[in-house]
Amino acid sequence: MVAKLLDGKKLAMEIRTHLKQRVQELKQKGVTPKLVVILVGNDSASRIYVRNKHRAAQKIGIETKDIELPQEITENELLAYVKKYNEDDSVHGILVQLPLPAQINAEKITHAIAPAKDVDGFHPVNIGHLFMNDPHALPCTPHGIMQFFKKYNISLMGKHAVIVGRSNIVGRPMAAMMLNNDATVTITHSKTKNLSELTRQADILIAAIGQAEFIKKTDVKPGAVVIDVGMNRNDKGKLVGDVDQKEVAEVASYLTPVPGGVGPMTIAMLMEQTVKFAERGVQ
Ligand code: GUN
Numbered sequence: 001m002v003a004k005l006l007d008g009k010k011l012a013m014e015i016r017t018h019l020k021q022r023v024q025e026l027k028q029k030g031v032t033p034k035l036v037v038i039l040v041g042n043d044s045a046s047r048i049y050v051r052n053k054h055r056a057a058q059k060i061g062i063e064t065k066d067i068e069l070p071q072e073i074t075e076n077e078l079l080a081y082v083k084k085y086n087e088d089d090s091v092h093g094i095l096v097q098l099p100l101p102a103q104i105n106a107e108k109i110t111h112a113i114a115p116a117k118d119v120d121g122f123h124p125v126n127i128g129h130l131f132m133n134d135p136h137a138l139p140c141t142p143h144g145i146m147q148f149f150k151k152y153n154i155s156l157m158g159k160h161a162v163i164v165g166r167s168n169i170v171g172r173p174m175a176a177m178m179l180n181n182d183a184t185v186t187i188t189h190s191k192t193k194n195l196s197e198l199t200r201q202a203d204i205l206i207a208a209i210g211q212a213e214f215i216k217k218t219d220v221k222p223g224a225v226v227i228d229v230g231m232n233r234n235d236k237g238k239l240v241g242d243v244d245q246k247e248v249a250e251v252a253s254y255l256t257p258v259p260g261g262v263g264p265m266t267i268a269m270l271m272e273q274t275v276k277f278a279e280r281g282v283q
Pocket of ligand 1: 097
């Protein structure tokens with residue numbers, strides 16, 4: 001079997017084109033969606049992510065305000081920024097780029113963002129709604145992955161989904177979304193015993209581990225759908241996923257490439273959520 005590639009770049013473009021239309025309609029009603037992106041310090045990867053979010057927003061017509069703050073900022077100073085934009089009615093979404101410097105408790109910051117403006121979907125109130133199958137705001141990466149299943153008519157009902165990784169950003173919310181769509185879900189992680197035995201049972205395998213090319217052909221059931229969330233540099237400095245793409249493409253039915261798979265979908269979903277928040281209350 002040679003896997004069909006799930007083209008995230010193409011799907012994200014389709015979604016963004018549709019969003020552009022929704023933004024036009026909002027503007028005709030006097031509302032411009034506005035996203036505040038707060039970046040603390042000099043993390044080079046974070047800088048690139050923030051720049052990409054800014055560019056995507058611009059293309060769609062979403063207004064962005066990028067706030068760049070110094071590495072030494074105190075928790076209280078950062079909280080004051082969050083509070084300011086929570087109270088600003090012209091702002092629909094607030095995102096604080098992670099990771100944050102060591103002196104700041106990231107959880108405290110995430111929890112301070114108003115749930116109604118939480119475009120990342122990280123606030124415990126929003127996570128709670130998601131787990132109760134009453135989603136309000138959704139974490140963008142797993143939400144983006146769900147769009148592949150929709151687009152390619154991959155039904156989750158009764159399927160065994162195995163997720164490798166239990167992060168708050170991907171693994172856990174991914175499990176809730178798949179459960180909400182009637183999959184049988186197994187979450188695995190670094191302490192899981194006999195990991196390969198479990199991954200080989202997966203009809204749908206989500207790799208969100210953060211280790212270069214960790215999932216090999218022998219970890220995958222022939223015909224499985226494989227989603228690669230990884231973004232790692234290998235020994236040669238090349239950007240690679242959590243899946244050994246070359247090997248796994250020989251056995252999977254569908255596979256998301258890296259780059260051009262999950263990554264572009266994350267940004268598209270961030271834009272979608274910002275537009276959705278701006279549409280609230282507009283007749
Ligand atoms: N850092 C890595 N991924 C993300 C994300 O989705 N949102 C935020 N705010 N920070 C991140």
